[in-house]
Amino acid sequence: MSEGVEWAIHSCLNLAWVEPAEAVSAAQLAAFFALPAAYLNKQLQALVRAGILTSTSGPRGGFRLARDPDTISLLDVVTAIEGAQEAFRCQQLMKSRPGARKDIDYRKECLVSQAxxxxxxxxxxxxxxRTIGDIKTDVEKLDPDTPELTRSRLAELR
Amino acid sequence: MSEGVEWAIHSCLNLAWVEPAEAVSAAQLAAFFALPAAYLNKQLQALVRAGILTSTSGPRGGFRLARDPDTISLLDVVTAIEGAQEAFRCQQLMKSRPGARKDIDYRKECLVSQAxxxxxxxxxxxxxxRTIGDIKTDVEKLDPDTPELTRSRLAELR
DNA sequence: GTCATACTACTCGGATAAGAACTGTCCGAGTGGGGTAGG
DNA sequence: CCTACCCCACTCGGACAGTTCTTATCCGAGTAGTATGAC
Structure with missing residues (x-):
């Protein structure tokens, strides 16, 4: 799995902790996590295409959550980065088996594929x-200072 | 996920349908499924290293199941091909967060990693x-001719 | 006829290339804000 | 002082390389069976 998934999830968490009206640039998030800015930007673009973030160009621009954190599941983020196709893609080896029939879609019928x-x-x-909102809440329970610390740290990196 | 996983599972199924005393070569299995022989051989070697198959060199040599099909889970096969490490590997981005502590292993503590x-x-x-034995049984229920058809087809490819 | 021996063909096993995907970088289009000059 | 305009810096977005992993191939070590020749 691409490491961009982890970057994306933590970026969404940070965005959930800033004021919804305020955009955070890819450069800020990259500096926050010590990641390559241009490449992180590329991953965030994928989140925009998936409807998880919205982007704004120009000064004071950047990324914002497109909707409430409670409606953004981890699966949404993973799918945005990795794509929707499942990890195991059946090549229909069953078709090579004697007695196989042409009219059957073994991606559905093959018992290996089903398993x-x-x-x-x-x-x-x-x-x-599991949603971004869930994790946000749980982190705040463990460390109540996190929202304020995150906001101020991001402000420093502006 | 590597396509070798599918090859390996179907190869194990075929091996479960031949006489336990009889070895099947990589070339036979490759011809059965119309796969590149040398590369399939490589995948089967991984199964040998994992203790799922045993191999024999020379004429009438090849691969055999190392143990009862009911004791070989799909996870065993997947792990043999893909390795034991999980898909998501935490880079501990939490360490970059203000208030983070050096003495914590965030691969265990980070809530994202946990999820x-x-x-x-x-x-x-x-x-x-789910074991190879399970699938073998279920396939035989759907098509009782499979064991005999598989054996004879493999015999042709000798 | 029987046994020992050498040979041959076959198989796995690891070392070696080709290709694809992931990772990382760079530059251009567009935008918003601030400075400046005129009213 | 207020307003309109222009310029500039900032940001995203997509096009362009470098690196690692998957896929594919090839050749050598070892083995079992077979043929051959001697006894």
């Missing part, structure tokens, strides 16, 4: 049940 | 619950 898909669904379900 | 690990565990649990 792998079932595991993939379990993974997706777990990620879909 | 991703939880999803990974759900995926692994699903794969661990």
């Amino acid at each position: 792998m898909r079932q595991a993939d669904l379990a993974w997706r379900r777990t990620l879909a049940d | 991703m690990r939880q999803a990974d565990l759900a995926w692994r649990r699903t794969l661990a619950d």
Whole structure:
């Protein structure tokens, strides 16, 4: 899995902690995490295309959450970066088996494919049940200073 | 995910359908599925290293299941090909956060990492619950001719 | 006919290239703000 | 002093290289079976 997923999730968390009216530039977020700015920008663009963030050009521009953090699941973020296709893609080896039929889509019928898909669904379900808002809340419970510390640190990097 | 995973699972299934005393060469399996022989051989070597198959050199040599199909889970096969490390590897971006502590291993403490690990565990649990023996049985229920057809087809490719 | 021996063909195993995907970088289009000059 | 205009710095966005991982290939070490020749 691309490391951009981790960058994206932590960036969304930071954006959830600043004022919704205020945009944060890719350069600020990159400086915050000590990451390459241009490449992080590339990942954030993917989040914009997925409808998770909105972007603004020019001075005082940057990225904002496009919707409430409670409506952004981890699966949304992962899908935005990695793409929607599942990790295991069936090549339909069953077609090479004697007695195979041409009219069957083995991506659905093959029992191996089904088992792998079932595991993939379990993974997706777990990620879909956890939102940016959840994690934001839980982090604040562990360390109540986080919102204020994050805001001030980002302000320094403007 | 590497496509070798699918090759490996289907190869194990075929090996489960031949006589346990009889070895099947990589060339036979490759011809069966119309796959590149040398590369399939490489994947099967990984299964040998993982203790799933045993190999024999020379004429009438090849690969055999190392143990009962019911004791070989899909997770075993996936792990043999892909490696044991989970897909999401935490880079500990939390360390860049103001108020972070050096003495904490954020690969365990970071809530993002925990959420991703939880999803990974759900995926692994699903794969661990499904064995080569399970699939073998289910396929035979759908098509009782499969064992005999597989054996004879492999014999042709000798 | 039987046994020992050498040979041959076959198989795995690891070392070696080609290709793709991920990672990282750079520059241009567009935008908003601030400075400046005129009223 | 107020306003309109122009310039500039800032930001995203997509096009362009470098690096790592996956995919694919090739050749050598070792082995089992077979043929051959001697006894």
